[in-house]
Amino acid sequence: MTVSVRSFAKINLGLYIGAARADGYHDLRTIYQTIALHDVIRVSVERNSGRGRGIEIVCADPRVPLDSSNTCYRIAELVLDELGTKGNVTVEIEKRLPVQGGLGAASSNGVATMLGLERALRKKLSGLARMRIAAEVGSDLPQFLVGGTSLGVGRGEEVYPLPDLPSIAMVIVTPEVGVSTPRAFADWDELVRRGDVAEQHDHLHRKRLTRPSASDRLFEVGCVLSTWLTGSANIIGYPNTGAPAKGRSRAGNLLSDLVRTGIENDFEKVVFPQYPELRDIKGALERAGSKYASLSGSGSTLYGLFGSPAEAVKAAGRLRKQGLKAMATRTLTRQQYWKTVVVG
Numbered sequence: 001m002t003v004s005v006r007s008f009a010k011i012n013l014g015l016y017i018g019a020a021r022a023d024g025y026h027d028l029r030t031i032y033q034t035i036a037l038h039d040v041i042r043v044s045v046e047r048n049s050g051r052g053r054g055i056e057i058v059c060a061d062p063r064v065p066l067d068s069s070n071t072c073y074r075i076a077e078l079v080l081d082e083l084g085t086k087g088n089v090t091v092e093i094e095k096r097l098p099v100q101g102g103l104g105a106a107s108s109n110g111v112a113t114m115l116g117l118e119r120a121l122r123k124k125l126s127g128l129a130r131m132r133i134a135a136e137v138g139s140d141l142p143q144f145l146v147g148g149t150s151l152g153v154g155r156g157e158e159v160y161p162l163p164d165l166p167s168i169a170m171v172i173v174t175p176e177v178g179v180s181t182p183r184a185f186a187d188w189d190e191l192v193r194r195g196d197v198a199e200q201h202d203h204l205h206r207k208r209l210t211r212p213s214a215s216d217r218l219f220e221v222g223c224v225l226s227t228w229l230t231g232s233a234n235i236i237g238y239p240n241t242g243a244p245a246k247g248r249s250r251a252g253n254l255l256s257d258l259v260r261t262g263i264e265n266d267f268e269k270v271v272f273p274q275y276p277e278l279r280d281i282k283g284a285l286e287r288a289g290s291k292y293a294s295l296s297g298s299g300s301t302l303y304g305l306f307g308s309p310a311e312a313v314k315a316a317g318r319l320r321k322q323g324l325k326a327m328a329t330r331t332l333t334r335q336q337y338w339k340t341v342v343v344g
Contacts, residue, residue: 005119006041011103015265021155032150055089148332148337168306171303171329268294292304
């Protein structure tokens with residue numbers, strides 16, 4: 001039996017990097033948002049009458065590892081162990097998303113493999129087991145077991161569902177360059193060591209007489225996100241946020257609130273100096289009419305949010321004429337995500 005699963009991408013609406021932890025990771029704060037662009041994962045299982053098991057990864061993209069370092073391979077191993085099942089598993093990855101693009105493609109592929117295996121084996125993991133396995137394999141994976149709009153904390157693996165943002169038109173630009181996330185974190189740590197980013201959120205602590213510690217800064221970042229989510233921003237329907245202003249949609253409120261609140265991706269401070277062409281692409285998105293543009297994750301993908309699908313389509317065409325690989329798409333609510341994730 002072969003099961004096909006759409007492996008949807010995500011973007012980060014803001015990403016704040018906190019203190020380095022004893023385990024080598026960093027505390028993070030981010031808003032994850034699933035989007036309609038996707039790979040396709042096909043999972044097939046051949047029963048072998050208890051003679052053990054084998055896992056094969058198939059992908060035409062030479063950048064995708066086919067051995068046990070592949071996220072899909074690691075997920076398949078853990079799922080088979082958890083279910084106490086043997087058999088030969090084949091995972092075929094139809095690659096449409098960029099590798100090392102900041103869209104969570106490898107993580108999404110892993111979760112799609114999990115969902116496909118459950119369906120192919122006609123066995124279901126508990127919700128707790130799903131989350132445990134996902135978090136063990138990688139920081140971004142649990143987001144794809146939630147979908148829609150969610151808050152990511154810890155190293156990103158602690159995911160809390162939020163009331164969904166409305167579906168928003170957007171343009172994704174995928175440069176050819178790949179950005180190494182470990183390198184980006186190392187560059188960030190060097191900025192922190194030199195004190196070059198200590199004042200980056202000056203509007204939060206301009207009244208302080210002393211430089212805030214990393215834990216102070218992370219607390220303040222949490223306050224900004226809390227304000228953005230539940231205070232001044234009328235974007236996701238919390239009871240006390242009030243109705244959208246007359247003549248403005250919830251999507252329109254989101255776009256203006258993102259700009260006003262100053263939500264940023266900290267990785268831009270280290271990635272843009274290394275890859276100035278990515279900074280130029282962000283500028284191109286803004287000149288094409290994007291109300292809010294940002295690097296996603298550590299990059300190299302950038303995105304822009306637009307007021308309407310027509311504006312996004314027009315902007316994507318304009319950017320393609322400039323030689324950029326640009327696609328118009330949209331964000332996915334949680335309901336849209338789960339309704340379309342499994343193809344058959």
